[in-house]
Amino acid sequence: xxxxANSPEEYIAELxxxxxxxxxxxxxxxxxxxxxxxxxxxxxxxxxxxxxxxIYPSGYHCTPELPLPFMNIASQKNFIxxxxxxxxxxxxxxxxxxxxYPKYVKTKLDMGKSCIRFKKPETIPYPLxxxxxxxxxxxxxxxxxxxxVKK
Numbered sequence: 001x002x003x004x005a006n007s008p009e010e011y012i013a014e015l016x017x018x019x020x021x022x023x024x025x026x027x028x029x030x031x032x033x034x035x036x037x038x039x040x041x042x043x044x045x046x047x048x049x050x051x052x053x054x055i056y057p058s059g060y061h062c063t064p065e066l067p068l069p070f071m072n073i074a075s076q077k078n079f080i081x082x083x084x085x086x087x088x089x090x091x092x093x094x095x096x097x098x099x100x101y102p103k104y105v106k107t108k109l110d111m112g113k114s115c116i117r118f119k120k121p122e123t124i125p126y127p128l129x130x131x132x133x134x135x136x137x138x139x140x141x142x143x144x145x146x147x148x149v150k151k
Contacts, residue, residue: 006042018121021121033133034071044069049072053067079118080118081115081118082129085114
């Protein structure tokens, strides 16, 4: 589900009551732990974290007028989603996350290529998300993007 919200605050305000607190906490966790240089914005109808054009003027190869996407969070119909491009593009980071997840959550990991789905908001592993956010700098993401994704 995408939103027409103009800001992360507006996005969260539109959510059903039971989703506001976990989405706010997820956003706060990311903002406190994402490396300097990433910028919070509305991206693809979700709350996004991007590499701005001021750092990476080329932008996203599919749509160069957009900044380079890195991570998004969204309240979908049946789950809260964390989309992390670094997990998709970096096998080492992916494997680390898959190995660490059971240490924080007893239920099976529900994950696609870059999408981590939390069907029960009370199981969101905020300390693990903190660590995940700290694992990749803007420059590391740009390097991986250019080496793996942009080709």
